[in-house]
Amino acid sequence: MDHFLYKNGALHAEDVPLSCIAAQVGTPVYVYSAATLTRHFGLFRQALDWTDHLVCFAVKSNSNLAVLKLMGDLGAGMDVVSAGEYLRAKAAGVPGDRIVFSGVGKTLAEMRLAIEGGIRQFNIESEPEMRALSQLAASMGATVPVAIRVNPDVDAKTHEKIATGKSENKFGIPISRAIEVYAEAARLPGLEVVGVDVHIGSQLTDLAPFRAAYRKVAELTGALRAEGHQITRLDLGGGLGIPYRRDNNAPPLPIEYGQVIREAVGHLDCEIEIEPGRNIVGNAGVLLAEVIYVKQGEDRDFLIVDAAMNDLLRPAMYGAHHDIVPVIEPGLGAAVHPYDVVGPVCESGDTFQKAAQLPQMEAGGLIAFRSAGAYGAVMASEYNSRPLVPEVLVQGDHFAVIRARPTFDEMLARDSIPPWL
Numbered sequence: 001m002d003h004f005l006y007k008n009g010a011l012h013a014e015d016v017p018l019s020c021i022a023a024q025v026g027t028p029v030y031v032y033s034a035a036t037l038t039r040h041f042g043l044f045r046q047a048l049d050w051t052d053h054l055v056c057f058a059v060k061s062n063s064n065l066a067v068l069k070l071m072g073d074l075g076a077g078m079d080v081v082s083a084g085e086y087l088r089a090k091a092a093g094v095p096g097d098r099i100v101f102s103g104v105g106k107t108l109a110e111m112r113l114a115i116e117g118g119i120r121q122f123n124i125e126s127e128p129e130m131r132a133l134s135q136l137a138a139s140m141g142a143t144v145p146v147a148i149r150v151n152p153d154v155d156a157k158t159h160e161k162i163a164t165g166k167s168e169n170k171f172g173i174p175i176s177r178a179i180e181v182y183a184e185a186a187r188l189p190g191l192e193v194v195g196v197d198v199h200i201g202s203q204l205t206d207l208a209p210f211r212a213a214y215r216k217v218a219e220l221t222g223a224l225r226a227e228g229h230q231i232t233r234l235d236l237g238g239g240l241g242i243p244y245r246r247d248n249n250a251p252p253l254p255i256e257y258g259q260v261i262r263e264a265v266g267h268l269d270c271e272i273e274i275e276p277g278r279n280i281v282g283n284a285g286v287l288l289a290e291v292i293y294v295k296q297g298e299d300r301d302f303l304i305v306d307a308a309m310n311d312l313l314r315p316a317m318y319g320a321h322h323d324i325v326p327v328i329e330p331g332l333g334a335a336v337h338p339y340d341v342v343g344p345v346c347e348s349g350d351t352f353q354k355a356a357q358l359p360q361m362e363a364g365g366l367i368a369f370r371s372a373g374a375y376g377a378v379m380a381s382e383y384n385s386r387p388l389v390p391e392v393l394v395q396g397d398h399f400a401v402i403r404a405r406p407t408f409d410e411m412l413a414r415d416s417i418p419p420w421l
């Protein structure tokens with residue numbers, strides 16, 4: 001459930017009509033609902049209330065400082081994958097001991113920054129990284145908590161570009177070699193082994209792959225303890241999917257996901273960390289756009305809108321679907337018309353949806369791309385020199401711009417022409 005509903009014939013974010021935001025901020029613009037974010041975070045917390053836990057928001061899904069502040073104030077930890085994300089989490093007021101550092105290619109500079117600023121744990125993804133972190137931490141006179149990310153070789157049955165738990169993926173160490181790698185970790189200076197980490201992919205719509213992966217983690221935990229390792233924490237990653245289409249089977253709920261965790265690893269008496277991103281923020285955001293032209297093609301009509309692939313990349317990158325809805329509620333039984341909804345960017349890939357069923361639209365009409373809160377604004381670029389898309393956060397009957405649209409002057413000022421030209 002989210003808080004984007006029609007009220008009095010107009011689509012609202014909570015109590016704010018989206019048309020008001022379009023009028024004041026312009027389009028395209030991302031709009032997030034604080035109530036939806038709060039609700040989704042609460043569902044994960046509730047799903048794990050049977051044990052000690054920390055819900056670490058996956059910052060890469062939406063890294064706006066206001067979103068991070070809201071999550072952090074609710075008690076969320078943060079899962080970061082770069083120095084930039086680490087600094088964003090800190091700037092949003094999240095203490096280092098609630099920040100987990102994941103990612104396959106952490107540089108020495110990134111690891112140093114996190115050690116100096118405070119860190120809950122590094123999730124180690126390879127032996128070279130483990131040795132580099134050990135050397136760095138020891139040279140700084142520090143001992144850092146680590147979990148090792150294992151690759152359980154489980155098929156997450158999701159889009160190939162966001163599956164991470166198969167042996168052919170670049171993530172983690174093969175679970176078959178874990179005992180050996182943990183033995184080395186225990187011998188290395190500067191590292192304190194605290195847990196096991198796993199993350200098998202994103203937009204999972206079935207619990208079975210989670211169950212399979214978590215059972216393997218449980219088995220490994222037993223084996224590691226038998227070897228004398230103190231495993232007190234399990235980081236079970238993110239990845240629970242969301243319904244991108246209103247009309248089909250909804251993915252499992254956080255409470256059901258929490259039950260799978262309990263069944264697989266509950267007996268181990270570990271503190272549980274999870275790293276949901278998409279499930280918290282995906283349906284807490286829409287991308288609002290305006291129709292520039294309705295163009296009649298030979299065999300179809302195009303809705304050319306002022307949002308494009310540079311603002312919302314998922315359809316072009318993953319063939320992803322976002323429900324598109326009109327901001328003015330269509331009357332009961334109003335005729336629908338198929339439109340190919342496209343952006344102005346000079347690529348045929350800049351197509352959001354073919355034959356979207358919408359009421360008759362006109363230039364100046366507003367539409368909303370639903371489920372756009374995760375992996376939307378964070379992937380935006382200025383391709384075609386379109387200013388970076390702004391973001392707005394709604395809470396109740398008020399809203400704030402949480403990232404302003406740059407002016408053309410600001411955009412141009414970031415480049416410089418060398419004196420010898």
Ligand SMILES: *Cc1c(COP(=O)(O)O)cnc(C)c1O
Binds near residue numbers: 061199201202239278
């Ligand atoms: C991307 C990622 C997540 C978040 O995945 P969602 O599908 O957004 O929940 C969590 N942990 C790691 C290590 C990731 O790479």
